[in-house]
Amino acid sequence: xxxxxxxxxxxxxxxxxxxxxxxxxxxxxxxxxxxxxxxxxxxxxxxxxxxxxxxxxxxxxxxxxxxxxxxxxxxxxxxxxxxxxxxxxxxxxxxxxxxxxxxxxxxxxxxxxxxxxxxxxxxxxxxx
Numbered sequence: 185x186x187x188x189x190x191x192x193x194x195x196x197x198x199x200x201x202x203x204x205x206x207x208x209x210x211x212x213x214x215x216x217x218x219x220x221x222x223x224x225x226x227x228x229x230x231x232x233x234x235x236x237x238x239x240x241x242x243x244x245x246x247x248x249x250x251x252x253x254x255x256x257x258x259x260x261x262x263x264x265x266x267x268x269x270x271x272x273x274x275x276x277x278x279x280x281x282x283x284x285x286x287x288x289x290x291x292x293x294x295x296x297x298x299x300x301x302x303x304x305x306x307x308x309x310x311x312x
Contacts, residue, residue, distance in 0.1 A: 213274040214249035220298040221245055222256060222277065223285055224268065227302070231309040241287040242268050243294045249274070262290045270303065277301045 221243070228238040242263045248255040253269040270276075280297045287294065 207273045207275055209251040209272055210274070211250070214251075214254070214272070217246045217249045217254060217274060217277060217299070219246065222299040222301060223280065223287075223294050223297040224256060224270065224300075225302040227304045229304055229306045231307045233306060237307070239289060241289045243287070243292075243297060244268070246299075260287075260290060260292050260294075262292075270301065276303065 222245075223243045224241065226240045226242075227236055228240075229235065230237050242256065242258045243260055244256045244258040244263070246254060247257045247267075249272070251272050253272050254274075256268040256270070258264060258266045258268055277299045278301070280300045282296050285294045285297065285300075286292075
């Protein structure tokens, strides 16, 4: 996946270098996301921060965005009919470059999504 150039980014989207820490929810930013078609990639990593345990890709229309999460009504052959909920952080969404995006996990091709987002989820360490 490739991302947009910062000059083409809508004013509400953050710079490529995002500040660390918990985002402050802004409902106007959330409302902007609703209705957009998004391609999401999620990588699951073991507690060692190195071992990738799974990678998931889904796509669909954002149906809800509030301080509790961002909901995607999934499409495609694997996830159709399911809802994916991502954390309430609009900073992770980027305008997608026009074109075709081939999903490694399903073999599907998504054409011209509005947005892309990627997430890495790390498994918590187990107590010794």
